[in-house]
Amino acid sequence: MTERTTVRLPPELLARAKRKAAAEGRTLTSLIEDGLRVVLAKTIPVSGPKRILPRVSKAKGGPNPGYDGLRYSEIVAIEDAEYVERMKRGFE
Numbered sequence: 001m002t003e004r005t006t007v008r009l010p011p012e013l014l015a016r017a018k019r020k021a022a023a024e025g026r027t028l029t030s031l032i033e034d035g036l037r038v039v040l041a042k043t044i045p046v047s048g049p050k051r052i053l054p055r056v057s058k059a060k061g062g063p064n065p066g067y068d069g070l071r072y073s074e075i076v077a078i079e080d081a082e083y084v085e086r087m088k089r090g091f092e
Contacts (some may be wrong), residue, residue: 007032 009017021031070078 017031018028021028059088
């Protein structure tokens, strides 16, 4: 058994649908029914859109180039000496 329902459509869409139904010699109801069947028959992918993952680094790790294996205290001493030299140049 069929049921009645009310559907709100934009006036231009309704006018086009009525013209198409009349041109095909059918009712507006049958045109809407066929349209709904087509839309409902489409399968929607379950997984959704394909995810784009960030690129992964292929670096192998290890120290930066130029690192000579100095201890932390040696690095601090070198930086302090460089800072002292910069300060001396600034006051001359």
